[in-house]
Amino acid sequence: MKRVVVFLLAAFVALGLAACGGQGSSNKVDKLVVGFVPSQEAENLQAKAKPLADLLSQKLGVPVEVFVGTDYNGVIEAMGAKKVDIGFLNPVGYVVAKDKGYADVILIAERKGQKTYRSQFVVLKDSPIQKLEDLKGKKIAWVDPNSTSGYIYPAAMLKEKGIDPEKDVQGTFAGGHDKAIMALLRGDVDAAVSFDDARSIVAKSDPSVMEKTRILAYSPDIPNDTISVRSSLPQEWKDKIKQAFLDIAKDEQGKKVIKEIYSHDGYAEGKDSDFDVVRSTMKLMDIKLK
Amino acid sequence: MADPARRFRGTLSAFPFPPEEGTARLRNAALFVVLFGLAAYAAADTQVSVSALVQGFPYMGRLFVAFFSPDFADIARYVPALVETIQMAVAGTLIGSLLALGYAFLAARNFVSRRGTLWATRGFMNLVRTIPDLLFAALFVAVFGIGALSGILALVFFSFGIVAKLTSETIEAADMGPAEALYAAGATPTVTAAYAVLPQILPQYLSYVLYVFEINIRVSTVLGLVGAGGIGVPLKAALNLLQYDRASAILLLVFVAVLLIEWTSQYLRRRLTEGEPPAVSSRPLEVLRRFRTPLAFLGVAAALAWSFWGIDLNTKGFSVGLHMAGRIFSGIFHPEWSYVPELLVALWESVEIAYLGTLLAAVLALPFGFWAARNVAPAPLAAGTKVFLSAVRTFPELMLAIVFMVGVGPGAYAGILAVGVHSVGMLAKLYGEAVEAMDMGPAEALRAAGADGLGVFRWAIFPQVLPELLSYAIYRFEINMRAATVVGVVGAGGIGAPLLFALQSHVWPRVGIILLGIVVLVSLTDALSGAIRRRLV
Numbered sequence: 001m002k003r004v005v006v007f008l009l010a011a012f013v014a015l016g017l018a019a020c021g022g023q024g025s026s027n028k029v030d031k032l033v034v035g036f037v038p039s040q041e042a043e044n045l046q047a048k049a050k051p052l053a054d055l056l057s058q059k060l061g062v063p064v065e066v067f068v069g070t071d072y073n074g075v076i077e078a079m080g081a082k083k084v085d086i087g088f089l090n091p092v093g094y095v096v097a098k099d100k101g102y103a104d105v106i107l108i109a110e111r112k113g114q115k116t117y118r119s120q121f122v123v124l125k126d127s128p129i130q131k132l133e134d135l136k137g138k139k140i141a142w143v144d145p146n147s148t149s150g151y152i153y154p155a156a157m158l159k160e161k162g163i164d165p166e167k168d169v170q171g172t173f174a175g176g177h178d179k180a181i182m183a184l185l186r187g188d189v190d191a192a193v194s195f196d197d198a199r200s201i202v203a204k205s206d207p208s209v210m211e212k213t214r215i216l217a218y219s220p221d222i223p224n225d226t227i228s229v230r231s232s233l234p235q236e237w238k239d240k241i242k243q244a245f246l247d248i249a250k251d252e253q254g255k256k257v258i259k260e261i262y263s264h265d266g267y268a269e270g271k272d273s274d275f276d277v278v279r280s281t282m283k284l285m286d287i288k289l290k
Numbered sequence: 291m292a293d294p295a296r297r298f299r300g301t302l303s304a305f306p307f308p309p310e311e312g313t314a315r316l317r318n319a320a321l322f323v324v325l326f327g328l329a330a331y332a333a334a335d336t337q338v339s340v341s342a343l344v345q346g347f348p349y350m351g352r353l354f355v356a357f358f359s360p361d362f363a364d365i366a367r368y369v370p371a372l373v374e375t376i377q378m379a380v381a382g383t384l385i386g387s388l389l390a391l392g393y394a395f396l397a398a399r400n401f402v403s404r405r406g407t408l409w410a411t412r413g414f415m416n417l418v419r420t421i422p423d424l425l426f427a428a429l430f431v432a433v434f435g436i437g438a439l440s441g442i443l444a445l446v447f448f449s450f451g452i453v454a455k456l457t458s459e460t461i462e463a464a465d466m467g468p469a470e471a472l473y474a475a476g477a478t479p480t481v482t483a484a485y486a487v488l489p490q491i492l493p494q495y496l497s498y499v500l501y502v503f504e505i506n507i508r509v510s511t512v513l514g515l516v517g518a519g520g521i522g523v524p525l526k527a528a529l530n531l532l533q534y535d536r537a538s539a540i541l542l543l544v545f546v547a548v549l550l551i552e553w554t555s556q557y558l559r560r561r562l563t564e565g566e567p568p569a570v571s572s573r574p575l576e577v578l579r580r581f582r583t584p585l586a587f588l589g590v591a592a593a594l595a596w597s598f599w600g601i602d603l604n605t606k607g608f609s610v611g612l613h614m615a616g617r618i619f620s621g622i623f624h625p626e627w628s629y630v631p632e633l634l635v636a637l638w639e640s641v642e643i644a645y646l647g648t649l650l651a652a653v654l655a656l657p658f659g660f661w662a663a664r665n666v667a668p669a670p671l672a673a674g675t676k677v678f679l680s681a682v683r684t685f686p687e688l689m690l691a692i693v694f695m696v697g698v699g700p701g702a703y704a705g706i707l708a709v710g711v712h713s714v715g716m717l718a719k720l721y722g723e724a725v726e727a728m729d730m731g732p733a734e735a736l737r738a739a740g741a742d743g744l745g746v747f748r749w750a751i752f753p754q755v756l757p758e759l760l761s762y763a764i765y766r767f768e769i770n771m772r773a774a775t776v777v778g779v780v781g782a783g784g785i786g787a788p789l790l791f792a793l794q795s796h797v798w799p800r801v802g803i804i805l806l807g808i809v810v811l812v813s814l815t816d817a818l819s820g821a822i823r824r825r826l827v
Contacts, residue, residue: 038791045791067700070790072530073692074700074781081349083699096531145527166367175436175517176794183435287531288361 029237031063032056035075035084036261037093038068051257052248059244072096072146079103079230086241087228088262091278092148094226098272099289103228106242108270115268116221118196119149121157122184123216129190132161132217138190139170141180148278150177153219154193156284165285178202185212223274227267329649332642336702336783343707346697353696356534360542368524368540372547375520378438378513379506381597382445384590387453387499389446394457394495395483400466415458418451420812421805422772423509424688425789427518428779432793432801433618434611438519441510448509449502453495460494461487493562500555500562507551511544512686516779516790529692545684614796621798622805629800632788633807639702640784640811643774644767647709651770652763654714659721659759666725666751676722682715687773691782702783709770709777717766724758725751761823771815775808 034053038045049066057064067084069075072093078084080102089097097103108115123129129138135158143150151173155165163169172189174180177198184192185206196218202209227245229238248254249266258264279289332338395401397411421429426447430440469486473479514522521544528536661667662675691708698704733750741749778786785804792800 038794068787068791069700070779070781070787071526073532074695076532077349077696078699081346081696081699092531100532145523146530173436173517173523175431179435286364288533288536 029062029085029234031065032060032085032241033065033067033078033083035067035069035078035087037072037075037088037090038070045261048261052261055248055254055257056241056244059247060240076100076102079228082230082232085230085233087230088225089228090148090225091223091275092146092152092282094228095275095278095282095289097228098275101231104231104238105226105228105270105272105275106238107227107245107267108274109224109226109262109264110266110268111224111263112265115224115274117149117224118221119153119193119219120196121154121191121193121216121218122181122199122213123191124184125212125214127190127214129216132158133163135191136163136168137170139172139188141174141183141189141192142171143177143180143194144173144175147177148222149195149219150180150193152285152287153222153281156281157217157219159284181209181213185209191216220277223270223278225262226270329646332646336639336642336646336706338646338703338706339698342698342703346694346699350693350697353534353693357538357541359535360539361533361535362539364524364536365539365543368521368543371514371521371524372543374438375510375513375522375544376507376547376551377597377599378441378445378520379503379510380593381442382510383449383499383503383506384594384597385442386446386449387495387502390450390453390457391495393450393454394461395487397454397458398461400462400464401479401483412458415451415454416813417809418447419455420772420809420816421447421451422776423448424512424516424776424779425808427513428516428790428793429618429801429805431517432796433614436517436519441513441518441520444513444518445506445510449506452502452505453498456498457491457495460491460498464490496562497559500559504552504555507548508684508686511548512688515688541689548684617796617798618801621800621802623802624799625803625806626797626799627803629803633785633803636778636785636788637807637811640771640774640778640786643702643705643709643777643782643784644770644815646706647713647774648763648767648770650706650710651713651717651766652759654710655717655721655763656759658714658718660725662718662722663725665728665730666747672722676719679715679718679722682711683719685712685715687712687777688780691777691780695780695782700781700783705774705777705782705784708782709773712773713766713770717762720762721755721759724755724762728754757826761826764819764823764826768812768816768819771812775812 034049034056036045036049045068046066049068053064053066067075067078069078072090075084075087075089076093076097079087079097080100087093087097087103089103094103094105098105111117121132121135129135142155145151158165158169165171172183174183174192177194178201180192180194181199181202183189185202196215199209199213227242229241233241245267249258249264255265258266282289393411393415397408397415399408402408402411423444426444427441430443434440434443464487466487469482472482472486477485510520510522511525512522514520514524515526517523521540525537525540528534528540658675658679661671662679664672667675687708690711691704694704694707694711695701698707728751732754733746736746736750774784775789776786778784778788779790781787785808789801789804789808792804
C-alpha cells in the first residue's frame with residue numbers, strides 16, 4: 001500500500017525537478033545543431049556527419065551537434081521551432097520550409113561542378129514503350145510522394161503530356177530510388193523513375209542493370225539540395241555559417257568529409273529564386289504552398 | 291495515529307497506512323529512493339523540461355490552428371486509401387485469428403501434455419507477442435517492399451500473437467468433463483476439441499477476434515507511416531509537406547470510420563456473449579446460430595474475399611522477399627556484436643521513454659479517472675470526461691509524437707510526452723471503471739459520520755481502488771515498452787530510428803542484433819511487471 005504512495009510521490013518530485021531544467025530562448029547562439037535527412041545508407045550517417053560537425057565547430061567556435069531525422073517533417077519542424085539551426089534540405093523540403101517562414105537557403109550543393117540534377121524515366125531495354133505518352137495505363141514505380149526527382153518532377157512531366165499521374169497510370173511507391181529500379185528489373189512495373197542515375201546504386205548488386213534497361217526521358221534541370229539555415233538565426237551567423245561551409249569545401253580534408261556524406265563536391269551561392277522552378281512544378285502537382 | 295514520528299515523515303503521512311514494522315518501512319524507503327532516483331535520472335538524461343514544453347506551446351499552437359481548419363479538397367484521393375486500410379485490418383484479423391484458433395489448442399496445457407512441445411509452442415507464441423505491430427510492419431516492408439501486403443502480414447502476426455494467447459488461456463479454463471467423456475468413448479482428440487471444447491470457448495474466441503479487430507483498425511491507419519499501405523501513406527505525404535490541414539482531414543476521416551467500426555464491433559461482442567455457451571454440443575458452432583449460421587459463414591467468407599479485392603499484393607516481389615527474409619534470419623544468427631554498446635544506449639532510452647511516459651500517465655490519469663466515474667463525479671462530468679478520453683485514445687502515439695516534436699524538438703522527450711498522453715486516454719478509462727466497480731459502503735458510512743468530501747475520498751475511496759489502479763499502471767508499462775521501441779521511427783527517440791535506418795539500408799546483421807535486443811528487453815519487462823502485479827492484487 002505504502003509503496004504505491006511512494007511511487008506516485010517519486011513521480012511528482014521527478015516532474016518537479018524536471019521543471020527546473022530547460023533553457024531560456026534568446027538570440028544568443030551558444031551551440032549549433034545540424035540536421036540531416038537520411039538518404040542512402042542512413043545507418044552510418046551519424047558517424048559520417050560527426051567529422052563535419054567537428055570542422056564546423058572549429059571554424060565557428062561553438063559546439064556543433066548532429067541530428068539525423070527519420071523524415072523531412074522532423075527536420076523542417078525542428079528548424080521552425082529553433083531546435084535545429086542548419087539543415088541539409090532537398091529542393092522540395094527547402095521550398096516547404098521557406099514558404100512556412102522556417103528556413104532560408106544559403107548554399108546549393110555542387111556535384112561534378114553542376115548545381116543541378118535531373119530525374120529520369122527508366123524502362124527495360126526491350127520494352128515497347130518509346131515515349132512518355134506510351135506510359136498511359138502502364139505500371140510505374142515512383143520513389144516517395146515527397147521526392148523531388150522520384151515523384152514530383154516526373155509526375156508533372158506526365159501531367160504536361162495530358163496523362164494524370166494518379167488516374168491514368170498505376171503507380172506504386174517503391175520507397176527508394178534503387179528500389180524503384182529493382183521493381184522494374186523484377187518485372188513488377190513497366191517503368192521506374194529515379195534521379196539520374198540511380199542505376200549505379202543497383203549496379204553494385206546487379207552489374208547487368210545498365211544493359212538490361214534504357215532511359216526513356218529526362219526531366220528539366222532541378223536545383224541540387226541545399227544547405228539552409230533557420231530564418232530566426234541572426235544575419236551575422238548566417239553569413240559566418242555560409243563562409244565556414246565554403247572554407248570547408250576548399251580544403252582537402254573538408255572535401256573528403258562532405259563527399260562522404262552526400263557526395264557533395266563543393267558549394268555555390270544559392271538564392272531563393274533558384275527554386276521558383278521547383279515551386280511551379282509543385283503547383284502543377286497541386287501541392288499547396290503558402 | 292498520534293505517533294509523533296509520523297510528523298517527521300512529512301508528505302508520507304498524507305495517506306493512511308496500516309501500522310508497519312521497521313523492516314517494511316526500510317524496504318519502502320529503499321524502494322522510494324530507487325524509483326525516485328531512476329525517475330529523476332531519466333528525466334535529466336532525456337532532457338525533460340517543463341519550460342521547454344511551455345516554450346513549445348506557440349509552435350504546437352500553430353499546428354493546432356492548421357488542424358482545426360481541415361482541408362477536404364483531396365477527399366476523393368483519401369477514400370480508396372481508407373478502404374484499403376479497412377481491407378488490411380479485415381484480412382489481417384481474419385487470417386491471424388483463424389491460425390490462432392488451431393494453434394491455441396497446441397499451446398494449452400490441458401490439451402498437450404508433452405513438456406517439450408508445450409515449451410516450443412508457448413515460446414513461439416510469446417516471441418511473436420514481444421514484437422510491436424509497427425515493427426512487424428517495418429520488417430515486412432524491408433522484406434516485401436512498400437504496400438498493403440506488408441501491412442496485412444504485420445497484422446496477421448500481431449493478431450495471431452494476441453488471439454492465440456487469450457484463446458489458449460480460455461481453453462485451459464474450460465470445463466473438461468464433457469471432453470474426457472467423449473475421449474473415453476473413443477473420439478479422436480480433434481473431434482473431442484471440436485465437439486466438447488470449441489462450443490464452450492467459441493463466444494470468448496469470437497469476442498477476442500472482434501477486440502483484436504478494433505485494435506487493428508487503429509493500427510492499420512498508421513501502418514502507412516512506415517510504408518505498409520493504407521491511409522497512412524497519404525497521411526505521411528501530407529505531414530512531410532507540413533500540410534497539417536490536409537493531414538487533419540485524413541485524421542477526421544479515420545476518426546469517423548474507426549468510431550463506426552468500433553460501435554458495430556462492440557454490438558456484435560454483446561450479442562456473442564449473451565447467455566451461457568453449451569458445455570458440449572452436437573454442433574460445434576452452436577453460438578453462431580445467434581447470427582443464423584449460414585449467414586455468419588457467408589459473412590466471414592465474403593469479408594475475406596472483399597478484403598483482398600483490388601489490393602495489389604505485388605506477388606512478383608514475393609520471391610525476392612523470401613530471399614530478403616532469409617538474409618534477415620541469417621542476420622539474426624550472425625548479429626553485429628560490435629554494435630552492442632550503441633544498442634544498449636538506444637534501448638536504455640526506450641526504457642526511459644516507457645518509464646517516464648507511464649509515470650506521467652499514471653499521475654495525469656488520476657483526476658480524469660475519478661471524473662469519469664459515475665459514482666463519484668456528477669453525471670454530465672462523467673459522460674463528458676468519457677467522450678474526451680475516447681477522443682484522446684484515437685490519436686496513435688506516432689501522431690502525438692509528431693505533434694510534440696514540433697513543440698519540444700525531436701528526441702526522447704517528445705516520445706515521453708506522446709506515450710504519456712496516449713496512455714492517459716486508456717489508463718483513465720480503466721481507472722474510472724475500477725472506481726465505478728468499487729464498494730461504496732465505507733464512503734457512505736464516513737459521509738454519514740460527517741466527513742467532508744476530501745476526507746471521504748482520502749479514507750474510503752482512494753485506499754480501496756489504489757492497488758487496482760497501480761496494477762493497471764504497471765500493465766500499461768508493458769504496453770508502453772513496446773510503444774517506446776516504435777516512436778523512434780518518426781524521430782521521437784529510443785531504438786526505433788536505428789532499427790529503421792538499418793532496415794532501410796539492408797544491414798541485416800545490425801537488424802538482427804537490434805531485434806534480439808528488443809525481444810529480450812520486452813520479455814524482461816513483461817516478466818518483471820507480471821511478478822509485481824501478482825504481488826499487488
